[in-house]
Amino acid sequence: MLLIHCPYCGVDRPELEFRCGGEAHIARPLHPSATTDEEWEAFLYLRTNVKGIYAERWRHIHGCGRFFNAVRDTVSDKFLTVYKAGEPKPDLDALARDAQKGETGK
Amino acid sequence: MSQPFRTEKGGRIDRAAEISFTFDGEGMTGHGGDTLASALLANGVHLVGRSFKYHRPRGILTAGSEEPNALVGIYRNGDQTPNLRATQVELYGGLEAISQNRFPALGLDVGAVNDLMSPFFPAGFYYKTFKWPKAFWDRVYEPVIRAAAGLGKPPKNPDHDRYGNLYAHCDVLVIGSGPAGLAAALAAAETGARVILCDEQAELGGSLLSEGSATIDGKLAPDWAGETIAALGAKDNVTLLARTTAFGYFAQNFVALAERLTDHISEPDPNVPRERLWQVRAREVVIAAGALERPMVFPENDRPGIMLADAGRTYLNRYGVKVGHKVLVATACDTAWQAAFDLADHGVEIAAIADMRPNPPDALQAIAQARGLRVETGCVVTGTNGRKRVKSALLGRIVEGGVTSAGDVACDALLMSGGWTPTVSLYSQSRGKVVWDEAVGAFVPGVSVQNERSAGACRGVYGLAATLEDGYAAGEAAAKAATGKTAALARASSNGADAGTGGVLGTLPHDRNASKVKAFVDYQNDVTAKDVKLAVREGMHSIEHIKRYTTTGMATDQGRLSNLNALQIAADALEKPLIDVGLTTFRQPYTPTTFGIFANVSRGDFFDPVRKTPSHGFVEEKGGAFEDVGQWKRAWYFAESGEDMHAAVARECEVVRKSVGLFDASTLGKIEVVGPDAAEFLERMYTNPWKKLAPGRCRYGLMLNDAGFIIDDGVIGRLADDRFHVTTTTGGAAHVFATMEDYLQTEWPDLDVWITSTTEQYAVAALQGPKAREVIAPYIDGIDLSAEAFPHMSVATGTFNGVPCRLFRISFTGELGFEVNVHRRHGKMVWDTLSTEIEKHDGVVYGTETMHVLRADKGYIIVGQETDGTVTPDDAGLTWAIGKKKPDFVGKRGLARPDLVAGGRKQLVGLLTKDPKIVLEEGAQVTKLAKPPAGTPAEGHVTSAYFSPAAGRSIAMALVKDGRSLKGETLNIPMPAGAIAVEVVDPVFYDKDGARLNG
The missing domain is CATH 1.10.10.1100 (BFD-like [2Fe-2S]-binding domain)
Known part of the structure; x- marks a missing residue:
């Protein structure tokens, strides 16, 4: 059972209260009709699905109900950071480096 | 004395309490504090089971949860729990235990022929032997193998025990209460940290309880343990949990503990759960799981009477049981010598100490000599004799290039020790990677991945003094990491139980x-x-x-x-090299764990919530049938005496179309959409246009996903410029709400809209039929119900019998219809009022089956029945519901994808069987030919099929490739009894121009 920090509630809560919403920062095109078939396909279906540091959407569905974004290491299942919807995507490489430092510093 | 292998004195058993129990029906006695294993051994019983594959006689090998052989079934309350380790089963009065995997009896087992046949059962023999013929797989091989192999039999009855659950938080969780665990708990507790100390055994103290002569602070080790545990128990910040196995180490220091509360009690209090699951979130964890002695791999090392040396010492010192009268000790390390010395001190004859090392420590040899014990060095056991219990052992002298016989030794028990293996299971579960430690000669924990540390023997720190020190240090460090606090604690000093050398792999x-x-x-x-x-x-x-x-x-x-x-x-x-071969990963659970503790309270009525509508009691009283729709219980149909479902549904349908019917529609999903941008929001979420919909009017709404497929539908009423009452399908309510939240929060946060689920707030009674207005009119105030003022697809607020209501004029039957929405607390009043009122008009109450038939008459789709997530509005014949002038809505771009505009898509059509009495099977395939050749793809499938009283015949809807262009043509539904010919028609079977709707 993961503990997840909700940036809106400001507290750690068990995974049961949350639902994962897939990869973050996939914005719906502002003018969908202007997109090509390939662009629309990419928006609908193509995800990076990385093994490693991944920015994804979570919703505190049994809490405040808000969507937020989180950076999680899909190998270790560790959350590196969480941030509110609309905030810019953090530097994933820097987060990975910090996490690595934390590991070896132990 | 009835227990011939019981010592005169000593041990931690309650000698005053004699306890009767049975093993395979034979009555025996033991004492309070015994395990089933120690009590059996006290009675001289070593043979307790037959092995899994060869059915060889097997005895008790260990004294702990790692026991591989002594698996027994325990009878209780008329059923048995199989595969319990006799070493963990605590003795209670009247305990009934049975051996397993033997037929007809433990002593005489026909399956033992497998042992003679063993050349035919090597590793992987399943894969080699049972390949042909294929027909034998299910009918011969599997049943025979299953009957011959395997251990205990599963219980027959549902588990009647209760299981509890508890969430706990602590600063330091200490797993294991041996010297390292106790020291860690003492050190952590001294700082004021909240400590939980758990141990799988009945009594806390771990290996200290098996010590004979070692002392701590001048006290015998078991006494020091007892005092320490009492002192810890007296502290408010310490929770002690005996009989509690830490069976799973999960992410972020989440550790699952299984506490066994009643299995050891003869007549447990029925109010106490059998087990309790502790879900512990610990800031820091100290693993003090100890080490296990390794068996030695010599020929015939599995006879009853052959046991690990430290287990023999535990039975002696802790349980007051001699494992034999003449014991051979075979070892590769020092610690087993202590077992020989302790046994000798209790008057047990030591046949010999056979140490495979050429030069065991002189100090040990001196002690053996002082006791007059025979010592053989450079000597191994090369075989054993004895059928149901070891009688003698063959010794071999290790010489250059091999082994020469060194004669045989008579014995009735053989204690062996190949050295020690640190228990790294929980560390491994925490996702840590073990590393090989050459000095320890075993894998030990490497870098911590979580906030945990191992202490004592489980990380290869052996010997009482070093283990205590390691425990203190781990407890201090854990408390400091968890709370930042430290405290000075006087550390105990110990004497004896030194670390040994040696070991073999x-x-x-x-x-x-x-x-x-x-x-x-x-x-x-x-x-x-x-x-x-x-x-x-x-x-x-x-x-x-x-x-x-x-x-x-x-x-x-x-x-x-x-x-x-x-x-x-x-x-x-x-x-x-061994380290290049690698070690497999240890997984949860640490030891076998009951299903009951996982299912816990989520059984029976508590497995899933049941949602009931306001008419639930009415349906029960009337003897109506229920249908499960998700978590909801909905009325299905109301059969009168002598009616089957079809007769009841036919009657309900006819009455609705002739006069009036009452239906509980409370389960429909309802969402209140409010705010200055409410219309704009719906404009984007649904295919239809909403901005020009006047307050007081309703519209059918169709929701797609961005791929262009139908995911939900429902009627939406506009109550005011900035307020809409949205309805969804019963099953789609939660998903639609979540989807709306998703778009609102993450794509269009600029829209000024609030959405609220109101499914539970409104109870809905639907009146359908030509007399619906007459029925409802006497109870409605504040709304003009005339066809002119309140036409089809209207909504208004008023009162029903004095309580506020939202009244919709809508129809899912094709008849004049009203839906009364009131606060849930008034739902029963509305239902009771209307169900009484309809009797005056010869009306009926009806359920979901009639609702399905009535809507199918009209060709109204049900999302999830006519659609399956790959159906577009055009496929379903709903192109009219798309607002073509809108620049965007969810799914608009998807609808323009090449595959969705290409020909050959499956389209919704009606099907009429040539024989009007035949009702098709929903899900049946549709083909062109009556007998299509094998491999012909289906043209489509039947989505709905009923007998329609209104049409006077069977009707069906189907999704068929290019179906709309096939109208008038004949297709086939191949069935096992032969193909059924059908004509493709328009999917509206009744009142095509909708005159009845506007009554």
Whole structure:
């Protein structure tokens, strides 16, 4: 059972209260009709699905109900950071480096 | 004395309390504090089971949860719990235990023929032997193998016990209460940290309870343990949990504990749960799981009476039981010598101490000499005799190039020790990677991945003094990491129980015919050294493959006893260093854990919530049938006496169309959409246009996903410029709400809209039929119900019988219809009022089956029945519902995708069987030919099929490739009894121009 920090509630809560919403920062095109078939396909279906540091959407569905974004290491299942919807995507490489430092510093 | 192997005195048993129990029906006695294993041994019983594959007689090997052999069934309350380890089963008055995997009896087992046939059952024999003929797989091989192999039988009855659950938080969780665990708990508790100390055994104290002469602070080790535990128990910040196994170490220091509360009690309080699941979130964890002694792999090392040396010492010192009258001790390390000394001090004859090392420590030899014990050095056991209990052992002298016979030794028990293996299971579960420690001669925990540390023997720190020190240090460090606090604690000093040297891995050398003898590596799965070598010869070079091919390490101890020996044997066969072979990963649960504790309270009525509508009691009283729709219980149909479902549904349908019917529509999803941008929001979420919809009017809404497929539909009423009452399908309510939240929060946060689920707030009674207005009119105030003022697809607020209501004029039947929405608390009043009122008009109450038929008459789709997530509005004939002038809505761009505009899509059509009495099967395939050749793809499938009283015949809807262009043509529905011919028609079967709607 993961503990997840909700940036809106400001507290750690068990995974049961949350639902994962897939990869973050996939914005719906502002003018969908202007997109090509390939662009629309990419928006609908193509995800990076990385093994490693991944920015994804979570919703505190049994809490405040808000969507937020989180950076999680899909190998270790560790959350590196969480941030509110609309905030810019953090530097994933820097987060990975910090996490690595934390590991070896132990 | 009835317990011939009981010592005169000593041990932690309650000698005053004599307890009667039975084993395979034979009455015996033991004492309070005994385990079933110690009580059996006190009665001289070593033979307790038959092995898994060869049905060889097996005895008690250990004194703990790692026991591979002594698996028993315990009868209680008329049922049995199988595969319990006798070493963990606490004795209580009247306990009934049975042995397993034997027929007809433990002493005489016909399955033992497997042992003679063993050349035919090598590793992987399943894969080699049972390949042909294929017809035998299910009918012969599997039933025979299942009957012959396997251990206990599953219980027959549902588990009537209760299981509890508890969430707990602490600063420091200490797992294991031996010297390291107690010291860690003391050190952590001294700082004021909240500490939980758990141990799988009945009594806290771990290995300290088995010590005979070692002292701590001048007290005998078990006494010091008792005082320490009492002192810890008196502290408010310490929770002590005996009989509690930490069985799972999960992410972020989430540790699951199973506490056994009643299994040891003769007549438990029925109000106390059998077990309790502790879900502990610990800031820091100290693992003090100790180490396990390794069996020695010599020929016939599995006879009853052969036991681990430290287990023999535990039975003696802790339980007051002598494992034999004449005991041979075979060892490769120092610690087993202490077992020989302790036994000798209790008057047990020591046949010999056979140490395979040429030069065991002089100090040990001196002590043995002082006691007059025979010592053989450079000496191994090369075989044993005795059918149901060891009678003698063959000794072999290790010489240059091999082994020569050193005669045989009579004995009735054999204690062995191949050295010690740190228990790294929980560390491994925490995702830590073990590392090989050459000095320890075993794998030990490496870098911590979570906030945990191992202390004592489980990380290869041996000897009482060092273990205590390691525990204190770990407890201090854990408390500091968790709370930042430290405290000065006087540390206890100990004397005795020093760390030993020595140990061996893999098979022992012998002078026997290697192809004829069995030396067991994994007792529970009957894996021999030969099997491991064979697996390597047959190409299994990874330990993961060897493990699965031979099943070594796949028993309930997950190889805690066997892994290192198996690895060494594999490494020797592969001619590689052991560390290059690798170790398999330990997984949850640490020991077998009941299903009950996982299911916990989520059983029966508590498995899933049941949602009931306001008419629920009415339906029950009237004897209506219920249909499960998600978590909802909905009325299905109301059969009158003598009616079956079809007759009841036909009657309900006819009455609705002739006069009036009442239906509970409370389960419909309802969402209140409010705010200045409410219309704009719906404009984007639904295909239809909303901005021009006038307040007081309703519209059918169709929701797609961005791929262009239908995901939901429902009627939406506009109550005011900035307020809409949205309805969804019953099953789609939660998903639609979540989807709306998703778009609102993450794509269009600029929209000024609030959405609220109101499904539970409104109860809905639907009145349908030509007399609906007459029925409802007397109760409605504040709304003009005339066709002119309140036409089809209207909504208004008013009162029903004095309570506020939202009244919709809508229809899912094609008849004049009203839906009364009131606060849920008034739902029953509305239902009771209307169900009484309709009687005056010869009306009926009806359920979901009639609702389905009535809507199918009109060709109204049900999302999830006519659609399956791949159906577009055009496929379903709903192009009219798309607002073509809108620049965007969810799914608009998707609808323009090449595959969605291409020809050949399946389209919704009606089907009429040539024989009007035949009702098609929903889901049946549609083909062009009556007997299509094998491999012909279907043209489509039937989505709905009913007998329609209104049409006077059967009707059906289907999704058929290019179906709309096939109208008038004949297609076929191939069925086992022959194809059914159907004509393709328009999917509206009744009142095509909708005159009845506007009544």
